[in-house]
Amino acid sequence: MPSVKNPNGPSRNRLIARAASLRKQRQRESALGKLEKNHKITKEDLARGARPGLLPNSGPRKALGKKAQRKLEKKLGYAIRRKMEREGLSKMEVEKVEEMMGIGKTKKTATTEETTTEETPATKEVEMDFS
Incomplete structure (x- = not known):
């Protein structure tokens, strides 16, 4: 019995290349899954270019x-x-x-008069410094 491989199957180099590409694809998907899990980035935003610290390029959450x-x-x-x-x-x-x-408005008006603050419900809740 001759030790010749089946001529109808893919070559050894092609099998190695296919395995390598599948391995790379699994690695990428795993990394994207970790990004989504750790950084709360949705799949839609990931598809639009969002990464940790970067907003997506399009869609409702774009910059x-x-x-x-x-x-x-x-x-x-x-x-x-x-x-x-x-x-x-x-x-x-x-x-x-x-x-x-x-x-x-950004322009400032010069006033020398002292303003008195009235006790209103809004000023009681939040202390604001007007100096």
Whole structure:
């Protein structure tokens, strides 16, 4: 009986290459599974390029551009202003809080008068330094 391999099967080199590619694929999938488990990155975000410390390139959780960030900060600032006015803070207090937080208009007005703070429910809850 001759010691010749079956000529219809894949060559030895092809078998080794197939095993190596499958091994690499399993290793990649295992690493992605660990990323998802340890860093709470969803499969969808992983497919969109998200990694630990990097946001996905598309989809709902993608990083906002600078212009969109500025617009969002303005909207948040207006929402905070409306909330504080609903709670009863005066315009002066609202402006000082906005100035402290860096929200709203950036130009400063020089005032030498001392402002008195009224005891409102909002100022009782949060101690704010207006110096």
